[in-house]
Amino acid sequence: xxxxxxxxxxxxxxxxxxxxxxxxxxxxxxxxxxxxxxxxxxxxxxxxxxxxxxxxxxxxxxxxxxxxxxxxxxxxxxxxxxxxxxxxxxxxxxxxxxxxxxxxxxxxxxxxxxxxxxxxxxxxxxxxxxxxxxxxxxxxxxxxxxxxxx
Numbered sequence: 001x002x003x004x005x006x007x008x009x010x011x012x013x014x015x016x017x018x019x020x021x022x023x024x025x026x027x028x029x030x031x032x033x034x035x036x037x038x039x040x041x042x043x044x045x046x047x048x049x050x051x052x053x054x055x056x057x058x059x060x061x062x063x064x065x066x067x068x069x070x071x072x073x074x075x076x077x078x079x080x081x082x083x084x085x086x087x088x089x090x091x092x093x094x095x096x097x098x099x100x101x102x103x104x105x106x107x108x109x110x111x112x113x114x115x116x117x118x119x120x121x122x123x124x125x126x127x128x129x130x131x132x133x134x135x136x137x138x139x140x141x142x143x144x145x146x147x148x149x150x
Contacts (some may be wrong), residue, residue: 005056052066067079067103070138073138079115
């Protein structure tokens with residue numbers, strides 16, 4: 001497993017630009033949405049039970065992942081994984097797993113389940129490998145992880 005630090009981001013900074021450019025080149029729009037929503041105030045990952053994490057190699061940001069309260073459905077005890085992205089050169093080295101462990105650890109303090117949406121086959125395999133189930137048990141989610149009600 002690749003050794004990197006997981007840090008909580010208190011804002012969007014220039015270190016995200018490398019991830020943003022690579023994600024756009026790969027045809028992904030979710031990091032641009034992260035930036036746009038952060039700048040507009042629509043999602044700053046700053047409400048109780050929310051955070052934005054980065055995987056950092058020395059001073060280089062190599063990955064990012066957020067946690068929000070799930071905005072879909074009535075339940076307030078559901079968290080949602082948002083905007084996971086790892087630089088291509090660091091994939092399949094445990095960076096995403098390391099980020100997701102930190103997200104799950106934080107989610108367990110606030111929620112009884114964690115959900116996400118992906119339409120990427122490789123992401124489906126990854127999320128299942130770390131314990132998520134695939135299925136439509138939650139609105140606008142393809143995968144979920146439950147550990148019990150808070």
